[in-house]
Amino acid sequence: MTLPTHLLNTHLPLGDQRTGRFYGKDILSVSQFSRDDLEYIFGVAEAMRTMVAHIGTFDLLKGKILANLFYEPSTRTSSSFLAAMERLGGSVIPINEVRYSSVTKGESLTDTVRTLECYADVIVLRHPETGSAAIAANAARKPIINAGDGIGEHPTQALLDLFTIREELGSIDGLTVTMLGDLKYGRTVHSLAKLLALYRVKVNYVSPEILRMPPELVAQLRKRGLPQTEHTTLDAVLPETDVLYVTRVQKERFENMEEYESVKGSYIITAETMKRAKPNFVLMHPLPRVGEISPEVDDDPRAAYFRQMEYGLYVRMALLAMVLGKA
Amino acid sequence: MTLPTHLLNTHLPLGDQRTGRFYGKDILSVSQFSRDDLEYIFGVAEAMRTMVAHIGTFDLLKGKILANLFYEPSTRTSSSFLAAMERLGGSVIPINEVRYSSVTKGESLTDTVRTLECYADVIVLRHPETGSAAIAANAARKPIINAGDGIGEHPTQALLDLFTIREELGSIDGLTVTMLGDLKYGRTVHSLAKLLALYRVKVNYVSPEILRMPPELVAQLRKRGLPQTEHTTLDAVLPETDVLYVTRVQKERFENMEEYESVKGSYIITAETMKRAKPNFVLMHPLPRVGEISPEVDDDPRAAYFRQMEYGLYVRMALLAMVLGKA
Amino acid sequence: MTLPTHLLNTHLPLGDQRTGRFYGKDILSVSQFSRDDLEYIFGVAEAMRTMVAHIGTFDLLKGKILANLFYEPSTRTSSSFLAAMERLGGSVIPINEVRYSSVTKGESLTDTVRTLECYADVIVLRHPETGSAAIAANAARKPIINAGDGIGEHPTQALLDLFTIREELGSIDGLTVTMLGDLKYGRTVHSLAKLLALYRVKVNYVSPEILRMPPELVAQLRKRGLPQTEHTTLDAVLPETDVLYVTRVQKERFENMEEYESVKGSYIITAETMKRAKPNFVLMHPLPRVGEISPEVDDDPRAAYFRQMEYGLYVRMALLAMVLGKA
Numbered sequence: 006m007t008l009p010t011h012l013l014n015t016h017l018p019l020g021d022q023r024t025g026r027f028y029g030k031d032i033l034s035v036s037q038f039s040r041d042d043l044e045y046i047f048g049v050a051e052a053m054r055t056m057v058a059h060i061g062t063f064d065l066l067k068g069k070i071l072a073n074l075f076y077e078p079s080t081r082t083s084s085s086f087l088a089a090m091e092r093l094g095g096s097v098i099p100i101n102e103v104r105y106s107s108v109t110k111g112e113s114l115t116d117t118v119r120t121l122e123c124y125a126d127v128i129v130l131r132h133p134e135t136g137s138a139a140i141a142a143n144a145a146r147k148p149i150i151n152a153g154d155g156i157g158e159h160p161t162q163a164l165l166d167l168f169t170i171r172e173e174l175g176s177i178d179g180l181t182v183t184m185l186g187d188l189k190y191g192r193t194v195h196s197l198a199k200l201l202a203l204y205r206v207k208v209n210y211v212s213p214e215i216l217r218m219p220p221e222l223v224a225q226l227r228k229r230g231l232p233q234t235e236h237t238t239l240d241a242v243l244p245e246t247d248v249l250y251v252t253r254v255q256k257e258r259f260e261n262m263e264e265y266e267s268v269k270g271s272y273i274i275t276a277e278t279m280k281r282a283k284p285n286f287v288l289m290h291p292l293p294r295v296g297e298i299s300p301e302v303d304d305d306p307r308a309a310y311f312r313q314m315e316y317g318l319y320v321r322m323a324l325l326a327m328v329l330g331k332a
Numbered sequence: 333m334t335l336p337t338h339l340l341n342t343h344l345p346l347g348d349q350r351t352g353r354f355y356g357k358d359i360l361s362v363s364q365f366s367r368d369d370l371e372y373i374f375g376v377a378e379a380m381r382t383m384v385a386h387i388g389t390f391d392l393l394k395g396k397i398l399a400n401l402f403y404e405p406s407t408r409t410s411s412s413f414l415a416a417m418e419r420l421g422g423s424v425i426p427i428n429e430v431r432y433s434s435v436t437k438g439e440s441l442t443d444t445v446r447t448l449e450c451y452a453d454v455i456v457l458r459h460p461e462t463g464s465a466a467i468a469a470n471a472a473r474k475p476i477i478n479a480g481d482g483i484g485e486h487p488t489q490a491l492l493d494l495f496t497i498r499e500e501l502g503s504i505d506g507l508t509v510t511m512l513g514d515l516k517y518g519r520t521v522h523s524l525a526k527l528l529a530l531y532r533v534k535v536n537y538v539s540p541e542i543l544r545m546p547p548e549l550v551a552q553l554r555k556r557g558l559p560q561t562e563h564t565t566l567d568a569v570l571p572e573t574d575v576l577y578v579t580r581v582q583k584e585r586f587e588n589m590e591e592y593e594s595v596k597g598s599y600i601i602t603a604e605t606m607k608r609a610k611p612n613f614v615l616m617h618p619l620p621r622v623g624e625i626s627p628e629v630d631d632d633p634r635a636a637y638f639r640q641m642e643y644g645l646y647v648r649m650a651l652l653a654m655v656l657g658k659a
Numbered sequence: 660m661t662l663p664t665h666l667l668n669t670h671l672p673l674g675d676q677r678t679g680r681f682y683g684k685d686i687l688s689v690s691q692f693s694r695d696d697l698e699y700i701f702g703v704a705e706a707m708r709t710m711v712a713h714i715g716t717f718d719l720l721k722g723k724i725l726a727n728l729f730y731e732p733s734t735r736t737s738s739s740f741l742a743a744m745e746r747l748g749g750s751v752i753p754i755n756e757v758r759y760s761s762v763t764k765g766e767s768l769t770d771t772v773r774t775l776e777c778y779a780d781v782i783v784l785r786h787p788e789t790g791s792a793a794i795a796a797n798a799a800r801k802p803i804i805n806a807g808d809g810i811g812e813h814p815t816q817a818l819l820d821l822f823t824i825r826e827e828l829g830s831i832d833g834l835t836v837t838m839l840g841d842l843k844y845g846r847t848v849h850s851l852a853k854l855l856a857l858y859r860v861k862v863n864y865v866s867p868e869i870l871r872m873p874p875e876l877v878a879q880l881r882k883r884g885l886p887q888t889e890h891t892t893l894d895a896v897l898p899e900t901d902v903l904y905v906t907r908v909q910k911e912r913f914e915n916m917e918e919y920e921s922v923k924g925s926y927i928i929t930a931e932t933m934k935r936a937k938p939n940f941v942l943m944h945p946l947p948r949v950g951e952i953s954p955e956v957d958d959d960p961r962a963a964y965f966r967q968m969e970y971g972l973y974v975r976m977a978l979l980a981m982v983l984g985k986a
Contacts, residue, residue, distance in 0.1 A: 061453070062395030062423075068716030070745055072738070081447060084399070084425050088451035091397055091423035096716075096745035098738050099426070099753065112947035115954075120735060120946060123969040124742035126715070292447060293439035300442075315450040388780070389722030389750075408774060411726070411752050415778035418724055418750035426753070619774065620766035627769075642777040 028330035031142040032150040034158045035196045040203040047168050049323035049332045050316070054172075057092060057319065064094035065331050072098045072125035074117070075152070076132045081292065082152050082162075085314070086129045089321035098125055115144035122147040127328055130154070148328035156192055161324060162291060163196035165317035170248050172316055173287045173309055177201075181245050183209040186252035186272050186297065188218040193291045194252055198222055207232045209242040213268045216258060238271050243281050249274070251290045253297050274298045279305050289313055355657035358469040359477045361485045362523045367530040374495050376650035376659045377643070381499075384419060384646065391421035392658050399425045399452035401444070402479070403459045408619065409479050409488075412641070413456045416648035425452055442471035449474040454655055457481070475655035483519055488651060489618060490523035492644035497575050499643055500614045500636055504528075508572050510536040513579035513599050513624065515545040520618045521579055525549055529556045536569040537562045540595045543585060565598050570608050576601070578617045580624050601625045606632050616640055682984035685796040686804045688812045689850045694857040701822050703977035703986045704970070708826075711746060711973065718748035719985050726752045726779035728771070729806070730786045735946065736806050736815075739968070740783045743975035752779055769798035776801040781982055784808070802982035810846055815978060816945060817850035819971035824902050826970055827941045827963055831855075835899050837863040840906035840926050840951065842872040847945045848906055852876055856883045863896040864889045867922045870912060892925050897935050903928070905944045907951050928952045933959050943967055 026045065038046075056063055071090040075083050083101060090097050098121070114132065118141045121128055130141050131152040138151035138158070153159040171177055182201060184194045188210050198218070201208060208231055210218045217235065226233055236242060243249075254272045259265035274288065279302055282288075290298055290310040302308050326332040353372065365373075383390055398417040402410050410428060417424050425448070441459065445468045448455055457468050458479040465478035465485070480486040498504055509528060511521045515537050525545070528535060535558055537545045544562060553560055563569060570576075581599045586592035601615065606629055609615075617625055617637040629635050653659040680699065692700075710717055725744040729737050737755060744751050752775070768786065772795045775782055784795050785806040792805035792812065807813040825831055836855060838848045842864050852872070855862060862885055864872045871889065880887055890896060897903070908926045913919035928942065933956055936942075944952055944964040956962050980986040 060395065062397070068714065068746075070716070070742055080427055080444075084427065084448065084451055087425050088397055091425075092395075098741050098745075100734055100738065111949040113954075116947060117734075119965050120968045121738065123965065124738055124972055293443060295438040300440075311446050311450060314447045318451055387722065389724070407754055407771075411754065411775065411778055414752050415724055418752075419722075620770060622765040627767075638773050638777060641774045645778055 027327040050319040053319040053322040066093035066095035069095040072121040180247040183246040354654035377646040380646040380649040393420035393422035396422040399448040507574040510573040681981035704973040707973040707976040720747035720749035723749040726775040834901040837900040
C-alpha cells in the first residue's frame with residue numbers, strides 16, 4: 006500500500022495545543038482537585054454546554070478512541086461517557102460484559118488495561134473493588150478516568166453534582182447544602198462533601214441515627230471551617246436549604262424493620278416538602294430513585310435531577326477533552 | 333477553554349429544514365398512519381435506498397445520537413436501527429443489557445427514558461410490556477420509536493413489510509395477499525393487516541383452526557371493504573396469491589400434539605410450493621424462521637425474505653431522518 | 660424527500676481503487692496464504708502502523724460498516740477489530756450477546772449472516788464450532804473474516820503473531836522459534852507453525868509429554884524442510900532461541916495431578932529465564948496469561964506480548980482495508 010500521505014494533513018487536530026493542566030493525567034479521586042482545578046473544569050464544562058446547545062456535536066476528539074471498561078453494569082454512567090465521546094466526534098469501544106470475557110478467564114486488571122491501551126486513547130473504568138482505578142492508572146500509559154471503584158470513589162459524579170449546583174444557582178459560596186438519606190454508605194454524598202470542603206458553605210446532614218455521615222468526614226469539613234449540623238428529620242433545616250441532595254435509604258441497612266418503618270416516611274420528598282422549601286431551592290438526586298422522590302415533584306422547576314444528568318454529560322465531555330489535551 | 337467558534341459553522345446541518353410531517357413526532361403504532369403518510373414514508377425510504385446503493389453511507393444525521401434501548405434482546409431489530417443510524421452518519425448508544433443495569437435496581441421506564449434523552453436525540457425502545465412505548469413517549473421530550481412492545485405493536489416491522497411489497501411488485505392496490513401460519517398470536521400479521529386495510533387488496537388467511545386471525549381484525553378490514561377468505565390449507569389460494577406472508581406455527585400453541593403433527597406439514601414452504609405459485613409472486617417472512625421455509629427455496633428469485641431485511645434498513649433510515657426533521 | 664445529490668460527491672472513497680488481491684475475499688484459514696500474500700499483508704499492516712503513529716485515525720473506510728458477530732465472548736479480539744474499524748473511520752455493529760438473541764430462538768448461522776450482510780459491508784465472525792466460518796462465507800456475498808472457529812482456525816491471531824516477529828526482529832528467515840506450553844490443544848501455536856512453514860526457520864517444541872505438538876503438524880513442517888526438535892524442558896534450547904512463544908498449560912488437561920505439579924514450574928517464565936535468553940530475543944504470548952509469565956518480566960524490553968496486541972490492531976486494520984478493496 007502506498008502511504009496516502011495527503012491524509013496526514015486531514016486529521017491534524019483542531020487547535021491541537023495538547024496542553025492544559027490535565028493533559029495526559031488520570032482522574033482518580035476528588036481529592037486530587039484544588040478549588041482552582043474545579044473552576045477550570047467547570048469553565049470547560051460550561052463551554053461544552055454552550056457548544057452542545059448550539060450544534061449538538063462537534064469534532065474536537067475526532068479520531069480519538071475511548072475504551073469504556075465496565076466490570077459492573079451501570080447504564081447511566083456508561084451511556085453518559087459514551088454520549089460525551091460521541092458528542093465530541095470520537096469513537097468508543099464499549100466493554101460491558103467483562104463477566105463473560107477474557108477477564109473471567111483469570112486475567113488481571115492491569116493486563117486488561119495494558120491491552121486496551123493498545124487500541125484506545127483513554128480508558129474509563131468502572132470496577133467493584135476500591136483502589137482498582139489507581140492500580141489501573143499505575144499500569145497504564147494512557148489516561149484512566151475512574152467511573153466508580155466500589156465504595157471508593159466516583160469523582161465524575163461528584164464533579165457533576167457540584168457543577169449542577171453552580172449552574173443552577175450561579176455560585177457555590179454562601180449556600181446551605183442539606184444532604185438527606187443514607188449518609189453512611191452513600192459514596193456520592195461523601196465525595197460531594199469533600200468537594201464542598203473547598204468552598205464556603207454550610208452543610209446539614211439529615212439521616213437516621215444508624216446512617217449518619219462518617220465522623221472522619223465531618224471532622225475533615227470542620228477542619229476547613231465549614232459549619233455543619235446533624236438531624237434525623239428534614240423539618241428544621243428545610244427552610245434554610247438552598248440545595249437538597251437526596252439519597253436512597255435502603256431497607257437492607259436496617260436490622261430492625263420497625264425502625265425502618267418508623268423513619269422511611271421522613272425521607273420521601275413530596276409536593277408537600279416542596280411547598281415548604283425556598284423558591285429558588287434546588288432538589289438533586291444521583292438517580293436511580295426508587296420512591297425517595299415522588300414523581301409528582303418532577304414538574305416542579307426546582308427539581309433538578311434530570312438536568313443533573315445532562316450536566317453530567319458536559320462534565321464528562323470536559324474531562325475527556327482535558328485528559329486528551331484538547332481543552 | 334476558549335470557545336472554538338469556528339466549529340459552530342462546520343456542523344450546520346445539511347439542508348436543515350427541520351420540517352416534515354413527522355419532525356419531532358413519536359412512531360408508536362401503525363394506527364397513527366394515513367395512506368398518505370405511508371406514501372410519504374415510502375418515498376423517503378426509496379430515496380434512502382437510492383442513496384445507499386450509490387454511496388453506502390452519508391452524513392444526513394451527522395452529530396445526532398440514537399439511544400437504542402432494548403429491554404429484551406432482538407439482534408435483528410437492534411442491528412437494523414444501529415446500521416440505519418450509522419449509514420446516516422449518526423452515532424448510537426446501544427443499551428442491550430437492561431437486565432443487569434440501573435433499570436433492574438428498580439428504576440421506572442419513564443426515569444430511564446428521561447435520563448437517556450439528556451444524552452440522545454431520539455430513542456428506539458423495545459420493551460416486553462404492551463403500551464410501554466406510549467408511556468415512554470408521554471414522558472419524553474425527544475421522539476420515541478416503538479421497536480416492539482410486547483404483544484402490542486411493532487410498527488416499523490409492518491412498515492417494512494408493506495414497503496417490501498411495494499418495492500417488489502410496484503404497487504399495493506389490486507394485489508392478493510395471503511397470510512399463513514399463526515394468525516392468532518402473530519404480532520406482525522396483525523399490524524400488516526391494519527396497514528393493508530388502507531389499500532384495495534384481497535386478503536386470504538391460512539391457519540390451523542385454533543390459530544385463526546382474531547375476529548375483531550377481520551371485522552375491521554371488512555368495514556373498510558376488503559374481500560377476505562379463511563382457510564386451513566394453502567392449496568386453494570396459492571394460485572391467486574401475489575404475496576405469501578409466512579409466520580411460524582409454534583408447537584407450544586397446541587394442547588393436542590396429534591393436532592400439531594397433522595397440520596404442521598401444511599405450513600412448510602418447499603420448492604414444490606413455489607412451483608405452484610405465480611411467476612411474479614413474492615414470498616415473505618419476518619424472520620427468524622425455524623423450518624417454516626425450506627432453505628432450498630432461498631435461491632428462488634421470488635423468495636424476498638432477505639431483501640425484506642434490507643428494505644427494513646431503508647424504512648428505519650427514513651423514520652430516523654423524519655423524526656429528526658431531516659427528510 | 661428531494662435527493663440531496665450534492666452528497667453523492669462528499670463520500671467518494673479516498674483512492675477508491677477497489678482492487679488488490681484480497682478485495683471481496685474471505686479470510687478463513689492460514690492455509691489460504693502464500694508467502695507472497697503474507698508479505699503483501701504485512702506491507703499494508705506496516706503502512707497502517709505508520710498512519711496510526713502519525714495521525715491515530717483516518718477515514719480510509721469512512722462509510723463502511725463492520726458487523727462484529729461474536730457467538731462466544733472475546734473482549735480482546737472483538738475490541739481489536741472494533742478499534743481497527745474505528746481507526747479507519749468506519750462504523751461497527753457489535754453483536755456480543757448471541758446467547759440471548761434471535762440466534763437462540765433457533766436461527767441458523769447462515770440466516771443470521773445473510774441478514775447481517777443486509778446491514779453491513781463486512782462480517783467478523785467468532786463461533787465455537789469448527790468450520791463455521793467457511794459455512795458463513797459460503798452463504799454470504801460480503802467478506803467474512805474468521806475471528807476463531809472452535810479448535811479450528813484463528814487466522815488473524817497467527818498473522819499478528821508472525822507480523823510481531825517481523826516487526827520486532829526485522830525478518831523471519833533464519834530465526835529459531837521455540838514454542839512452549841500446551842502444544843497439543845493450542846490453536847495459536849498450530850496456526851503459527853503452519854505460517855512458519857512458509858519461511859526458513861528452525862522450530863523447537865517444549866511441552867509436557869502429554870501435550871506434544873500433533874505429529875501431523877510436525878510432519879507438515881518436515882516436508883517443507885524445516886529443522887524441528889522436541890523437548891520437555893526449556894533449558895537446552897533457550898540459549899539459541901530468537902522467539903519464545905509461550906502458551907498456557909491448563910491444569911485440566913492432566914489426569915494425574917502429581918504429573919501436573921511436577922511439570923508446571925518448567926513452564927513459567929521469570930526474570931531468571933530472561934537472564935539466560937539472547938539479548939535481542941523476543942518473548943511472546945497470545946494473552947490472556949494466567950501465571951505463565953511472571954509480571955516481573957513485563958518491563959524487560961524483550962517482553963513483546965503487549966506490543967503483540969498492538970501489532971494485532973495493524974494487521975486487522977490491514978485485513979479490513981484489503982477485503983473492502985481499499986489497500
